[in-house]
Amino acid sequence: MVDEVAVRRAAETAWTVYRAAHPDVDTQDSRRCLLERYLHRRGERRESDTEELASFGIAHLRRLPQDEC
Template sequence: MDDAVLKTATETAWTVYRARHPDVEVSDSRRCLLERHLVRRREERESDAEELASFGIAYLHRLSSDEC
């Protein structure tokens, strides 16, 4: 998988999450956590951008506010 797939997945997941949570700033620390999570997922198994984005969205929804 190339970096373009990872970037697309990250952008998609972050855009969807922020659309559902308009109070979250663009530079929120959750974005960094999301990126790290998706890099690990990519290393664990081959995924396309859509599947990776869905993993990312689910991950963001599981984060508690004190983890951020």
């Protein structure tokens, strides 16, 4: 079972960190949705705490191609 609160907090943390490093990225960028879906699936696989999910999210955002989002 997914802890929705943990996923939301992790997504917010990862997105904030990512945007701090990439200030040209809009707050409504499609990568945010990709991040949230990724973290939700990750949370379904096993129990994860917010910090762990956030670190997975940051790593995921770094792997996304910049020109396809």
